[in-house]
Amino acid sequence: MRFLLIWWQLDVLADIAQLVSLLGLLPVLVLVADWVRSRRPAEADAGGALDELVRTIGEASDRVERSMVRQDALGAGLLEMRERLGEAAIRLAAERQALRDDLAARERLAAAVTADDRERRRLRAEVERLHDDLRSARQRLADTERLHGEVQRRLDESERLRAQADERAADARRRLAELAGRTGKGKSPRADLPVPVITARELMGEDDQRVAEEILRRVDHALEREAAALEEVGDDLSAIGPAEPGRDISRHRKARARMAAAALLAGVLLVGLTIATTAAENPEPKQPSHPVRAPFGALVGRPLDDHESDVRAVAFGQVAGVPVAVSGGSDHHVRVWDLARGEQRGPLLSGHTGDVLAVAFGEVDGVPVAVSGGTDGTVRVWDLAKGTQLGPALEGHTDSVTAVAFGEVDGVPVAVSGGTDGTVRVWDLVRNEQRDPAVEGDIGSVVAVGVGEVDGASVIVSGGSTGRSRVWDPRSRDWHDRALGADVESAYTMAFGQIDGVPVVVSGGSDGGVRVWDLVSGRRVGPTLAGHDGSVLALAFGEVDGVPVAVSGGSDDTVQVWDLAKGARRGVALTGHADDVYAVTFGRLDGAPIVVSGGLDNTLRVWSLGS
Known part of the structure; x- marks a missing residue:
């Protein structure tokens, strides 16, 4: 134990x-x-x-x-x-x-390389086009010299005929004197007295003679200028190339326009002389400034050429019952044109500090207004009755304003603007302020905006340089992105409308084709409308005789009208502009459909779309 x-x-x-x-x-x-x-x-x-x-x-x-x-x-x-x-x-x-x-x-480098390749291709095409312009300018100069020689030859022929008439008259008086001497009847008339012979020059009248001499003086001056301009164009073409993307080509365009003007002056002189020599036998009635119901493609009135630089935008409307066109351009001004009289109406609308790239027409409380946007990044509203700006400039865009439209949302007049900053903004024109925050989207630079209705509701449509469009409800700010197809690499311009009640968008770009798209499904409607020999730079949507049509302007200096029901061009291309057409709009004059176009030749032209 x-x-x-x-x-x-x-x-x-x-x-x-x-x-x-x-x-x-x-x-x-x-x-x-x-x-x-x-x-x-x-x-x-x-x-x-x-x-x-x-x-x-x-x-x-x-x-x-x-x-x-x-x-x-x-x-x-x-x-x-x-x-x-x-x-x-x-x-x-x-x-x-x-x-x-x-x-x-x-x-970013890959994108820059891609953009540089595109720019290089564009510059190469521009150089080729300038070479073509040079050849055309040389031909026009040769034609102008030939016309000048023809005019001078006719004048010399007229002087020769007058001298022959004077000689024949003197010979007739001598014979008459001899006959009177033999018969002893009366006094013989003096052989040295002038005989009243009516020549072509006298038939023209003093005013016509002064006009003809002034035209000849202008033609001589134009020939001198064109010889210098032609030499300048040749020097510039030898130096320009793809490695110089910043080369300014405006001088070539101006040279081409001046040569065309010289040829036109010579042609006018020939026509004037021909009419003057036959005026006594075939008097012509004076034509009105704009023919009523002119045939399709006819130019109505004279070109409106008061702009001091490129015309980049145009819109149609009415002020006090008078049909007008509102235009903006690189001279930083907005102008109003009386289309019935063919002249500028009211003062210049000045305020923009850069190029005016977009204009639209509308009414605010019964007052006709124009809305404009430009490279200064501002949107401005103009009272067309008084010719003054309404309120301060509307600021918000951080880059150029490239598109504007007028409409109503909930009964309130609004302006919609889009720009190269990729945003779309809605402006309350009663309060003169931005209505909602800006809408951004992956559509690139905004090239077109519009206000319309879908199923009875107001919608805002915007189109971008990437070939995409956006439809959004301004109340709920819900939006739907629509791709316009794989074959639209870059869209330069768009227009919006309806075909048989279906909302559509018409697009145009660098390939020269015009395409129509169903805005709801995003699918293409009909074939590609081909006719421009260059880029499509401007589009407008309208109706002629109940048929939906689109009108386009391009870098080939033409205006073309497209029957959207048949998917084909209507009539022939409208030619007359001497440079790129950057703006088109539909309207009516004396009840007849018209198109107003503007371009880099500094002019506006009115075309008849009658049958």
Whole structure:
């Protein structure tokens, strides 16, 4: 029994020793062992076991200490590894961002290279076109010189005929004198008296003679200028190339326009002389300034040429019952034209500090207004009755305003504008402020905007240079993006309308084709309408005799009309502009359909669309 007690005590002491060793209290355990040994001298036989126990406890303590040292070293290693992993994570994040930046830079470089290739192709085509213009200009100069020579030859012939008439008259008087002398009847008339012979020059009248002489003087001056301009064009063409994308080509266009003007002056002179020589026998009634119900494609009145630079935008409307055209151009002005009289109406509307790229017509509280936008990034509203600006400029766009439209939303007159900043903005024309935040979308630069209705609800439509259009509800600001097909790489212009109640958009671009798209499904309607020999730069939608038509203007200097029901061109191309046609609009004059066009030749022209 005593042995069991001792064994139990020893076993308990061993457990206590392990616990104390784990707790780092080995010195205390040694003291406890010494105390136990001193209290039990009779149990000396157990001392050896106790010593063994103490030794075992010491070895366990050593193992525990070595384990703790290893654990401390492991913890320090783990801590160092954690720090290294943190540093590696930071380096990895930096490298990832650097890769993203590099990828974005490569994408921008690829886009720039693509744009540069397009610009190089465009410049190459422009150079080829300038070469063609040079050949045409040389031909026109030769024709002008030939016409000038023909005019001079006719004048010389007229003088020769007059001299022959004078000689014949003198000879007749001499014969009459001889006859009178032989018969003795009366006094013989003097042979040196002039005979009143009516020549072609006298038949023209003093006013016509002054006009003809002035035309001849102008033709001589024009020939001198065109000789210098032709030499200048040749020098510029020899220097221009794809490596100079910033080359200004306006001088070539002006030279071509001046040559055309010289040829026109010579032609007018020939026609004037021909009419003058036959005026006594075939009098012609005076024609009105604009024929009523003129045939299709006829030019109505004279070209309106008061703009001092390119005409970039035009819209049709009525002011006090008078049909008018509103135009804007690179001279920074907005002008109003009386189409019945064929002249400018009212003062210049000045305020823009850059080119005027877009105009629209409407009414605010019964007052006819025009809305304009330009490269100064502003939208301006003009009172056409007073010829003044309504309120301050509407600012918000961060780049050029390239499209404007007029309409109503919830009964409130609004203007919608779009620009190269990729945004569309709606302006309350009563409060003269922006109605809602701008709408942005992945459609590129905005080239066209419109206001209409779909299922009785007001909608706003915008089209972009990427060939996409967006239809959105101005109340809920919900929108639907519409792709206009894979074959539309870039759209220069769009127009909106309806065919049999279906909303459609008409697009035109660099390939010279005109396409019609269902605005709901995004699918193309009918074939591509091909006819322009160059880019399509302007479009308008309208109706002629109940048939939906589109009219287009292009870089080939022509205006073309398209029957959207038949999917074919209506009539022939309308020619007369001497440079790119950048603006077209529909209207009515004396109840007949017309088209007003404007272009880089600084003119507006009115065309009849009658049958």
